[in-house]
Amino acid sequence: MSRAEADIPVATAFSAQALRAQFPALDQQVNGKPLAYLDNAATTQKPRAVIDRISDYYARDNANVHRAIHELSRRATEAYEGARDTLARFIGAGRREEIVFTRGTTDAINLVAQGYLAPRLKAGDEIVVSEIEHHSNIVPWQMLCESHGAILRVAPVDDRGVLDLAALQRLIGPRTVMVAVGQVSNALGTVHPVQQIIDMAHAADVPVLVDGAQSVSHLPVDVSTLNADFFCFSAHKMFGPTGTGVLYGREALLDSMSPVQGGGDMIETVSFQGSTWNSLPYKFEAGTPNIAGVIGMGAATEFLEGLDLEAVYRHEHALAERAEAGMRAIPGLRIIGEAPGKTGIISFVMQTAHAQDVGTILDQMGVATRTGHHCAMPAMARFGVPATTRASFACYNTEADVDALLAGLDKVSSLLG
Amino acid sequence: MDPQVETLRDTFEMLPDWEERYRFIIDQGKKLEPLPEDAYADEHKVRGCMSQVWLIAKSGDDDQMIFLGDSDAHIVRGLIAILLMIFSGKTAREIVDTDIQAIFEDLQLEQHITMNRRNGLYSMVETIQRLANARLAGD
Numbered sequence: 001m002s003r004a005e006a007d008i009p010v011a012t013a014f015s016a017q018a019l020r021a022q023f024p025a026l027d028q029q030v031n032g033k034p035l036a037y038l039d040n041a042a043t044t045q046k047p048r049a050v051i052d053r054i055s056d057y058y059a060r061d062n063a064n065v066h067r068a069i070h071e072l073s074r075r076a077t078e079a080y081e082g083a084r085d086t087l088a089r090f091i092g093a094g095r096r097e098e099i100v101f102t103r104g105t106t107d108a109i110n111l112v113a114q115g116y117l118a119p120r121l122k123a124g125d126e127i128v129v130s131e132i133e134h135h136s137n138i139v140p141w142q143m144l145c146e147s148h149g150a151i152l153r154v155a156p157v158d159d160r161g162v163l164d165l166a167a168l169q170r171l172i173g174p175r176t177v178m179v180a181v182g183q184v185s186n187a188l189g190t191v192h193p194v195q196q197i198i199d200m201a202h203a204a205d206v207p208v209l210v211d212g213a214q215s216v217s218h219l220p221v222d223v224s225t226l227n228a229d230f231f232c233f234s235a236h237k238m239f240g241p242t243g244t245g246v247l248y249g250r251e252a253l254l255d256s257m258s259p260v261q262g263g264g265d266m267i268e269t270v271s272f273q274g275s276t277w278n279s280l281p282y283k284f285e286a287g288t289p290n291i292a293g294v295i296g297m298g299a300a301t302e303f304l305e306g307l308d309l310e311a312v313y314r315h316e317h318a319l320a321e322r323a324e325a326g327m328r329a330i331p332g333l334r335i336i337g338e339a340p341g342k343t344g345i346i347s348f349v350m351q352t353a354h355a356q357d358v359g360t361i362l363d364q365m366g367v368a369t370r371t372g373h374h375c376a377m378p379a380m381a382r383f384g385v386p387a388t389t390r391a392s393f394a395c396y397n398t399e400a401d402v403d404a405l406l407a408g409l410d411k412v413s414s415l416l417g
Numbered sequence: 418m419d420p421q422v423e424t425l426r427d428t429f430e431m432l433p434d435w436e437e438r439y440r441f442i443i444d445q446g447k448k449l450e451p452l453p454e455d456a457y458a459d460e461h462k463v464r465g466c467m468s469q470v471w472l473i474a475k476s477g478d479d480d481q482m483i484f485l486g487d488s489d490a491h492i493v494r495g496l497i498a499i500l501l502m503i504f505s506g507k508t509a510r511e512i513v514d515t516d517i518q519a520i521f522e523d524l525q526l527e528q529h530i531t532m533n534r535r536n537g538l539y540s541m542v543e544t545i546q547r548l549a550n551a552r553l554a555g556d
Contacts (some may be wrong), residue, residue, distance in 0.1 A: 353491060354491065355467075356467045356468045356490040356492065356493065357493075361492075361509075371467065386469075
């Protein structure tokens, strides 16, 4: 009754089916049904190349980096620093020193908040974010505002989830010290026009932080073309391991920043009279880093470099359109966020069922989705819902996954309708 | 075994598949006695649930504790109904002494429904046993 049938366009010739063979976790049954993994905005599955790289590192090369003169340490350092080169190339950074390894996007944003903004922030200064940011791109700024008497300004979105650029423009004023926006909304899939936002902010001499957690594995990104001041993302949402990520920062900005964490590896000299800092990027990487994680992220980046990300975007968008066409036929289902050109993220609510009911029944049908506020409570409030169910696609999803989702939603309707 | 639990176990055993078991649980939720309006307050909310859950206790005859609960999610409301079948009408002492883990095992609840921690079942059990403990402490 609600299936997207043959008249819906096929998702493109992108070979998602071939990619699936590289992801062992996708090949399993859940509750007796083939797994349809549609929680990619939360975390993606890992290809064999990433799993093997991490396992090989521990099996053969494990040693601390930057320190010892022995062979294993040389190999570990080479792999770790090699990942930095790969990541710099992947996002179009001008220099490898502009890539700082962090624990993830949240850690990166906090580093900018504490290391860049805190020392220069004055009472009455303003930070501008959008209404549909992830909590990790709200709370670090909010904490700064509270401690420094600064003000958080919020640019609204319209009923489709499209950012009101004119309103954003009006919010950028003489006291604005930072604009922080996600490139893609994790809750709604909206692609913010970050190029325009950056140009707008730069015209007022305001730096911009772009949260790229939901973009780097779903569309092409080039930080040099964007002219972004800060750009951050997490490995685990781009087919890499958890617990690691990147802060890209323009060299001059990173240079002007103070370290936030002190410890080993981030210093040049230490004495009880005072210490001096290591050069970029090491002054921000205190302590033994997540070496295996970074090396795994390097492997994930190589995997992404093997994809045509423009085609990945079209593929995921087409899958979402196919799913939404089927979902519109389900009585009482409302899609939250209908920005044109959004990525493969679908947030929705059902009149007859709480998001938790939907997620539970979909799970019984082998379909993995996310239910809740998606760490974007202000975005939920904007649309007047406490929670949504979210299906989010990645390059390896196929029309079979869409069909499983629609069949699952039919089951929700029949059980709760 | 507690006769209520025995009845529940027999019912679950008769239901042929997950769909029928969920349908049964959802139907039990529909039969819940409604909560008084003033019970929908923050102080009666059970924390640790993805949906909103409210639970209150009132006194029955002979030291019995009667529980009332509600949720905005159907499956959770059904799970509340199952918990009330187990706990409601017992004394505070009986409630505190109930080994809920053993009952869930008897019911084979883990096999029957997805025991996702986030459905809040254990948070609800904790709340019920905390209310019973408070009663024992003479609250």
